[in-house]
Amino acid sequence: MRINIQLQCTECKRRNYATMKNKKNTSERLELNKYCPWDRKHTAHKEVK
Template identity: 40%
Template sequence: MAKSKDVRVTITLECISCDRNNSDKRFPGVSRYTTRKNQRNTPTRLELKKFCPYCSEHTIHRELKK
């Protein structure tokens, strides 16, 4: 039986442009995505370009601190 060392962890990605100018939006909110990453291959914070429904465009989503 193999031991689980939790190499893959679940992370949350948040839009970095929504939290800056949230007051002038019609639908206030922050776009968040949940995904998994391998900590051995990617020890740094993950940044992906994803679609934000509040900004209505593709923006950079950054990994949140735990």
């Protein structure tokens, strides 16, 4: 049930992180605060297809 996902920065729109999630437990899109090396700060990263 675990799938691979990409996390995209909401400010610079670059895909910085790859992670996994359990689709059965979290059906909605994931959003985490992660460090963006291009912006050099912590920003919100959203799940993309």
